[in-house]
Amino acid sequence: MFKNFQSVSKCAYGRGSFDKLGEIIAPKRSENQGYFIFLIDHYFEDKPDFHKRIPAESNDVVEFIYTSGEEPKTSQIDELRDRFLQSKGLPAGVIGIGGGSIMDIAKALALMFTNEGSSVQYQGLNLIKKPGVYHVGVPTISGTGAEVSMTAVLTGPTKKLGLKCDWTVFDQIILDPDLIATVPKNQWFYTGMDTYIHCVESMTGQYKNTFSEAYGYKAIDLCKEVFLYEGSGQNPLNDEKLMVASYFGGLSLTYSEVGVCHALSYGLSYVFGTRHCFANCIIFPHLEEFYPEGVKEFKQMVEKNDIFIPKNLSQTWQEQEVEKMIDVCWALTHMWKHALGDDWEKKLTREKLKELYYRM
Structure with a gap:
């Protein structure tokens, strides 16, 4: 069997590494329309101390995503992509902070900013036509492997299948063990x-x-x-x-x-x-x-x-x-x-x- 796969370009590991996120993404802020989208698990929505650690600037978007119900859907990705493009244009990057669902949403959204049509048509292997925008994964729960995988799993109208290609892989991940300490x-x-x-x-x-x-x-x-x-x-x-x-x-x-x-x-x-x-x-x-x-x-x-x-x-x-x-x-x-x-x-x-x- 032969596979020539893309791995994560950069990985920051260690306690406290999350607090370096702002420094890590700073060089990318001049790209596209210059704003970042922070997609964050709703678990952190009522935790103001965590909010203070998010390096969002005035032009950025912080969106809390509800993840306790069903898994990510193609319709959800399409809605997010269309809404952000219409309101703010092409972002400098997407940052996912949360569990496997947030990782998959961030990866899929980054791809769909540069690929026309619905994400439904890209469910499968190597169907994506263009590389996405810069994207970063920050897992706050461990186990899915979504932070390193080349798949963004989505449920569509007829199937559950991933957007799978080299460009799905995160450009940067941050593995900070402190972030998973409070998982139920x-x-x-x-x-x-x-x-x-x-x-x-x-x-x-x-x-x-x-x-x-x-x-x-x-x-x-x-x-x-x-x-x-x-x-x-x-x-x-x-x-x-x-x-x-x-x-x-x-x-x-x-x-x-x-x-x-x-x-x-x-x-x-x-x-x-x-x-x-x-x-x-x-x-x-x-x-x-x-x-x-x-x-x-x-x-x-x-x-x-x-x-x-x-x-x-x-x-x-x-x-x-x-x-x-x-x-x-x-x-x-x-x-x-x-x-x-x-x-x-x-x-x-x-x-x-x-x-x-x-x-x-």
Whole structure:
């Protein structure tokens, strides 16, 4: 397998590095119309002390984005792009401060400022025609790997699929472990498990390789230190470990691929709006036949950290909802090829997918 992928150009790491954001973006302020858009998770909207740390100048836009409901949508990206272009023109850059959803919104918006039409038409691999504006990612929760990935996952009218190309990747990221210190426990776990599941899947399939394994095994080791071994739990040292694990996990899947859990998760998120990391945690315990050791360790981590994972959700699902989930996940051929091989359609049936969904 050959991949020639773009990685993040610059990465600032360490406690207090967030306070260097203004200095980092200053050289870009003369570009385009000279203003920056700060997209910030709504979690910080009522935290005035955090507001003081945002290096927004008078011409900049600070927009708090609600992320507790459904995941980012193509319609949301199109609306933001059109509104800012009409009111202020082309920005110097976009800065995303928050979790995986904010990372994806920032990446997608940066691309759509320079690519005509709806973001719907760019859902897929290398469909973007032009590089976007300068964009910076500042994760405040760790696990999705969105800060380093070349994908901005969006839910559109007919599918959940990413804008995926070299230009999606952030020009700059800032990894400050202090920013993830106040994440609520359950969300800390769900998002952290996205890294763990990324790596289990990237290293269990036909596209795995030494590059993906090097990052993946280290990320898994760090996840075990954070969630399973003695000294596990939320503390400053583990915040640093989880932030690095997320980064490494993103690199592992970039040079390999995700698999069964993520394919099923896309279907669950599309139909019910279930947040991606939470959906993964609902699905993964039922995939022993695909990832026996990973599922065993996952269950140990759930018990160790006393985490709530819902069960029996499928009892309330309608037949047409399950069929739609199957439609969505069946279309993710790249994931199935990695997990099951090029002849995956001979090994997998819609009935099997239905049976997997009804386990949940």
